[in-house]
């Protein structure tokens with residue numbers, strides 16, 4: 340019997356990102372933005388062996404997403420997938436990846452992996468060709484959407500009513516504005532190719548969350564410009580203002596930079 344798609348947000352935040360997705364046929368890692376050792380420990384904490392991963396997807400070349408891509412590919416012979424420009428932008432930063440394990444996942448396409456269809460979609464973010472992914476298994480969909488400056492109607496159309504969602508809730512606007520970052524870095528984060536504030540994330544969620552949506556993870560929290568409680572309260576209050584049943588119609592779940600979420604089955 341098919342017991343669904345299993346998900347763990349292994350680590351999420353500006354210091355490193357990785358998410359684990361499992362179906363009966365596949366064990367997938369989405370991004371590897373921490374050391375191989377650290378990821379191995381996080382996988383072990385959910386009783387999974389990193390050597391069993393058979394698909395490693397990369398969203399974009401920022402170090403908090405690709406730090407150990409090359410190491411893991413070489414050590415465990417994992418097939419790595421991302422688009423051409425992201426391969427070029429990662430370049431020598433990840434070391435050699437054996438040619439047979441280098442796969443192109445073009446933007447805005449679907450790849451069929453047997454019991455798992457993976458859909459890529461381009462996002463507005465300051466990388467070479469950033470793309471995020473929707474995972475489709477047995478009539479269920481899990482969408483990951485972090486590292487995005489703004490959520491277009493096209494993205495809403497792709498992600499709407501996902502069963503589970505990992506969504507960026509990057510910064511609190513006041514903390515960012517009043518914080519120690521340089522003017523130019525603040526502008527970069529606030530721009531159309533930066534990151535979503537807690538409020539912007541919540542506004543986007545009002546369009547994405549539907550009656551099928553049961554679990555929403557808040558992710559990619561800034562270490563310097565946000566707090567777990569503040570992100571949660573801000574998003575929950577915007578959603579409640581729009582009559583969403585936070586905690587009754589769906590779970591609003593926090594993520595951590597250093598602790599894997601329990602395996603969620605959808």
Ligand SMILES: [Zn+2]
Nearest residue numbers: 353401403486
């Ligand atoms: Zn990032």
Ligand SMILES: [Zn+2]
Nearest residue numbers: 399401464486
């Ligand atoms: Zn990024």
